Amino acid sequence: MNSTELIKELSAIYLADSELPFGQQRSNELLSRDLKSSIVELCNIDESKYKVYGSAGTGNWSEIPWLAILDKEISATTRKGYYVVLLFDKEIRNLFICLSVGWTQFEEEYGTKDGRIQSNALCKHYANLLKNNGSDFDHGNVPLNAINNLGKGYEAGSILFKKHAIKDLVNSELRRDLDEVMGVYRVLRGLVGDSILNIEVDAEKYDDQIHDFKKEIAKSTFKPISDDSIEKLILEAEANPPAIKEKLIKQIPRNRKYSLYIKQKSNFICSVCNRKPFIQKNGQPYAEADHVNPLGLRGDDSPKNMRCLCAQCHAVITYGSDEEVRGLLA
Secondary structure: OOHHHHHHHHHHHHHHHOOOOOOOOHHHHHHHHHHHHHHHHHOOOOOOOEEEEEEOOOOOOOOOOEEEEEEOOOOOOOOOOEEEEEEEOOOOOEEEEEEEEOOHHHHHHHOHHHHHHHHHHHHHHHHHHOOOOOOOOEEOOOOOOOOOHHHHHHHHOEEEEEEEEHHHOOHHHHHHHHHHHHHHHHHHHHHHOOOOOOOEEOHHHHOHHHHHHHHHHHHHHOOOOOHHHHHHHHHHHHHOOOOOOOOOEEOOOOOHHHHHHHHHHOOOOOOOOOOOOEEOOOOOEEOEEEEOOOHHHOOOOOHHHEEEEOHHHHHHHHHOOHHHHHHHHO
16 A cells, blocks of 8 residues: 555544554554555655654554654654654544644743744744745644644644645655655754754744734834824734733753853853943842853853853843944954
8 A cells, every 4th residue: 555545544544443442453553654664665765864653642542643754863753853744633634744843842841831832933933944945835833623732732833834635635746745845854954953942033023913013013103203103102002912921932951050150150250341240139149151152053051162241241242243242352
């Protein structure tokens, strides 16, 4: 049987199998063995570089079964990293060929609700980076009709996807779309490296409500300032409060012990401008530990790659123009 025949067989039996105690039903065998082998053969996947595996659940039946293709240098598990995945909707009627990020890393870091916000923001950022790639694919949450938290996490973790009605799926279409999304996968790795955690994303930037609100504010202020225009601006702001307050995703788990060591060794004095620290409300001095070679450029999270900075110098070095940074260091 070819890949699409195996997918259609899974569609026909999965819901019935999932009513039985979890075990060695044919659905399990299809995802873990037959469909995996068929997809490897269909796309000529090099298993020395890519891990291919599917799951119908672990101990209990999964609401959303899947089969993933992972670059081993990025991740060996769908819990983290980013990868290509075949996702089946809740009714097992549609197949979605996706480029996705692992949901569990967001849930563990931020919790369920905020994790979805952060995952959505990162996926929109990645989709923006890939705007000239995967033109046949849709962006945004993949519509799986999920009910449980894990399935909703899969929905929020989609960078791009393409939907196929399983009853109409043919092998040539499956091969074409898998080849295309694998190409986009390689492009994304070239853009962001081997970890989705090496990146800072402004979650507010990717919230549609806030984005539309800011456009309206811009319209209100693109005129000579007058009492009327200010009043309109105030009314606009009161009627449309921003829906999200989180501004920054910084997801690399830094070791606090290293940063504290660097700051204490420097007596919390800035290594650039020699400014002494201010004292916080808790009575402790305040300074910031900066990675000289940024983690996003594969710098080490190690004391040998860190220095103590005041908040001002840290902000200029991180966000300032080249001219501002040169002036500071001079």
